[in-house]
Amino acid sequence: MRRAIRAIAATALLAAGSITAFVVAGPAQADTQICEQFGSTTIGGRYVVMNNRWGTSAQQCINVTSTGFGITSQQGTGNTSGAPVSYPAVYYGCHYTNCSPGTVLPMRVSDISSARSSINYTFVSGATYDAAYDIWLDPTPKTDGVNQMEIMIWFNRQGSIQPIGSPVGNTTIGGRNWQVWQGSNGSNNVISYVAPSPLASWDFSVLDFISDVRSRGAITSSWYLTSIQAGFEPWIGGAGLAVNSFSASVNGGGGGGTTPPTTPPTTPPTSTPTTPPAGGASCSVGYSTDTWSNGFVANVTVTNTGSSALNGWTLGFTLPSEQAVTNSWNATLSGSSGALTARNLAWNGGVPAGGSTSFGFQGTYSGSFAAPSAFTLNGSACTRA
Template sequence: MTPKEGEEWERSHYTPLSERREQHAMRHAHIFLIVGALVALGLFAVPAQAAPVICEKFGSTTIQNGRYVVINNVWGADTAQCIDVNQSGGFTVTQAAHNKPTNGAPASYPAIYAGCHYANCSTGSGLPMQASASGFGSLRSSVSMTYPGGGTWDAAYDIWFDPTPRTDGQNTGAELMIWLNRQGSIQPVGSPVGTVNLAGGTWQVWFGNSGWNVISYVRTSATSSLDFTIDTFYADAVSRGYAQRSWYMTSVQAGFEPWIGGAGLAVNSFSFGSGGGTTDTTPPSTPGTPSAANVTSSGATLTWAASTDNVGVTGYDVMRATGDTFTRVGGGSATSFTDTGLSPSTTYRYRIRARDAAGNVSPDSAIVTLTTQPGGGGGGSCAVTPTTQTAWNNGYVIQPVTVANRGTSAMNGWTVTFPLPSGHTITGIWNATYTVSGGTVTVRSLAHNGSLAPGASTSFGYQATRPNGNTQVPSGYTCA
């Protein structure tokens, strides 16, 4: 997702990413530069496969027998751009006459990718793949890049997720961007929400929404290469409530967004697949029994001893139950978790499981049982105000849904409920978790936004589909 200055710019001036990157790309056949060959009386042969130079705005080609697709994709400008495609797995921007203002969208996104993007699919990628599939945890990608000394640009992965296994059209789940480097006064869409250590580096996490969730990881110290499991970053996005395990990954892309210049930007190598070498089938060890602390009427903090693994633990799942069925309510790479939005005077049971990079899952830990305190909300008075950001024939985005403490004492976690009209389906939510039961949606706060001082407020948002021609949006919100 490209940078922006302020929420209003994003909404009114920034074309959604899939449209701005590829809205015309599928209208054009793959463009190949015909490389001249000396042919004299049959003594010289034409090369079987030449690496093309692509200068057409939306031109693309495949390399390595279709394993990857390379796209020029000058979606945001009419200035010239050419890329020299490397059959071994990359490309170099050889010409880029861009000069775009940095408070707007970039000129292009030249990239290499595996998977499907607007029906332009590589071969053998195994995508789309559901993020809950057993093989998802073993998916890896690597990239090596070269950067020029001048210009204004970012170097970023762009990884797409959709609630369905679609191979064409706009993805409406999540867009996960991983910024290895940037040059100039540019930033991702949205606003920073935290910092995390992943894949051997420290990343500032940004969140925004453009009709789908946009989660950007900006490396605090630039790097020219990265080798990582996709789930390293996706698990973090899931733990923050910005993505869901039921969604499908449709493509993994790596490239550049130039505003000014861009010549010299290069992907030297790119790979995507289920790792290499010997398959890891060893699960992590059982996590330690969780212990509960800071139990209030609406929340509790769990801690546990770390698991070990022959390769490395990538994250933990926190499972919660009030009856016999355990449901994942959060997790991440840390060995602690604060659960919020609980009901007063209610008994909850928790257990923990660990995951590694190959998708192996540990045995469940022993169970800890706790009972929340009576009362609720710390004596605060909760108010909720929804806003319809946008609506179309068969869907809508509600954001912000503002949750405010109108009382005189602190709130320690909040819960918002509302009826979902018949035929409507929530496809994504951000800054909160949710469940749907009997047509009632229950939204709960996360660890970072559950505590509200008197007069303070926070917000969440969600996207939903509805039957064609139905103009309803939810109403009747209540907050506790």
């Protein structure tokens, strides 16, 4: 599966800081229809259901029930060699600052005594999609933006699509056989477990998959589980696909992890960003992207290569023509196309010597895709990492 940012959010829910397009409805009682691009609601007083149409401008609608949701309309068309058009899903935990009611996530993996989940799907024929179960982890108790590790469990796939990366072997988890794929989508690392035949329902231990990923050296026990999600990634069609029921429970042990961490806060501070100091800075910039037919996600890492700490930063760069930003996270962006500036938020303005900070944004483009040719930090030119 290809994706840049879910729920931008993403992120993104396709984001880490804020996503102005995110629409949150009240708790679902009777069936609720959501057609807003990033519309969401809660069910059972415990889970969040999100429409999360991040990769297309075409309509997608979901009907939310008391136990799950179904796709009633999906008009987008994705490139089967690229990313899907959306990720409608139900989840427990935190996703781009939107946390499910009463969740204990994020929780450090070493503090988790048990984590179980169950799912029941309805599949359809004639569409191109995967039934994707996501487990998200990060080195920090992150509640805002893209996590560094995504575990995907493909319960079903239809059409000429494949997971991110390449196959690295097979394994047995929960008494079932899985083909394992490993790679990166440019925003985060992904390890996918593909069922050899459609699996419409299952009750299983989430920790079994986390343990397998840890054994591959991709995470450690000090990482945090941030969310458990189940839904679909449609490329073409998808009306009739449904998560009939979903449940997830995570329990702490050893006296730790039974309540959400207090730092960083669930919602990043919204006070006025720190004013960057006068004068230049020594810096390098890493710019990685994930693209699909008419959109992209960019992740920018700014490293302070100077000998003194930064107390506030402003990064300047120019997007190539025919590119435009639709949303961003971890920074305040001025402008949406052409010459842009990204400015720190109140909570990430300090960057020590040798340290780095990162932010990202989602956008659209036409024609050939290219990265900005130059970056300046507080007025001084940066090298490319």
